[in-house]
Amino acid sequence: MREILLNLIKLQDLDLKIKKINQTLETEPEILSNIKEKLTEAQKELEDAKNILAEKEKVKKDAEWELEDTEARIKKSKQKMMEVKTNKEYQALLVEIEELKKIASEWEEKIIIALDEIEEAKKVVAEKEEKVKELEKRLIEAQKRLEISFTNLKKELLDLRKKREEMVKYIPKEILQRYDFIRQHRNGQAVVAVNDGVCEGCHMHIPPQNYNELLRVDKLMTCPSCQRIIYWKGLLEIKNNEEK
Numbered sequence: 010m011r012e013i014l015l016n017l018i019k020l021q022d023l024d025l026k027i028k029k030i031n032q033t034l035e036t037e038p039e040i041l042s043n044i045k046e047k048l049t050e051a052q053k054e055l056e057d058a059k060n061i062l063a064e065k066e067k068v069k070k071d072a073e074w075e076l077e078d079t080e081a082r083i084k085k086s087k088q089k090m091m092e093v094k095t096n097k098e099y100q101a102l103l104v105e106i107e108e109l110k111k112i113a114s115e116w117e118e119k120i121i122i123a124l125d126e127i128e129e130a131k132k133v134v135a136e137k138e139e140k141v142k143e144l145e146k147r148l149i150e151a152q153k154r155l156e157i158s159f160t161n162l163k164k165e166l167l168d169l170r171k172k173r174e175e176m177v178k179y180i181p182k183e184i185l186q187r188y189d190f191i192r193q194h195r196n197g198q199a200v201v202a203v204n205d206g207v208c209e210g211c212h213m214h215i216p217p218q219n220y221n222e223l224l225r226v227d228k229l230m231t232c233p234s235c236q237r238i239i240y241w242k243g244l245l246e247i248k249n250n251e252e253k
């Protein structure tokens with residue numbers, strides 16, 4: 010019985026390792042989807058920033074057209090001044106030119122403001138571009154890392170499964186079935202140690218009578234609370250000392 014129990018402990022160890030690797034293989038891609046999500050977000054922000062920049066550039070362009078137009082009108086009015094016959098007409102043109110000059114200076118101001126805003130918008134675009142680039146780089150790196158670690162983990166998994174196949178040969182079939190049944194119902198942990206009378210699976214006390222029986226290691230016992238297969242923790246220490 011002692012040998013069977015020790016083999017069960019080893020089997021549990023293997024199964025926990027296998028479980029952990031399987032979990033990693035399933036959950037690791039979350040890192041990727043996380044980066045991808047951030048990248049999509051950053052790409053959208055970049056798109057928005059580019060749209061804002063384009064808007065500001067259009068505002069500037071429009072203002073430049075308006076300014077050009079106003080200046081042309083000023084020039085025309087000045088030419089007309091040469092041809093006027095009466096003082097009244099001359100005065101009217103003066104007023105018109107003054108008005109046009111005011112309008113022109115307003116457009117000039119708008120161009121200056123637009124230039125400032127364009128500069129700001131360009132900075133934002135550059136920032137967002139940097140962010141997108143960085144995330145793209147991170148994604149590629151994460152993919153590479155994942156590929157390497159997955160290859161290693163799969164190799165390890167194969168190795169562990171081989172060891173498991175070997176190990177189960179030394180465990181009677183009905184005990185193995187019981188072990189597998191408990192494992193499925195107890196979150197992968199079917200064999201647990203009892204330390205100082207406490208089950209390490211459910212942290213409940215084992216009745217003293219059972220504990221004394223457990224120390225004898227002459228039969229397979231289960232925890233009265235969680236039904237897991239239990240062993241006395243000192244058993245491993247004795248075994249380790251024997252091996253030394």
Ligand SMILES: [Zn+2]
Pocket residue numbers: 208209210211212213232233234235236237
């Ligand atoms: Zn228990």
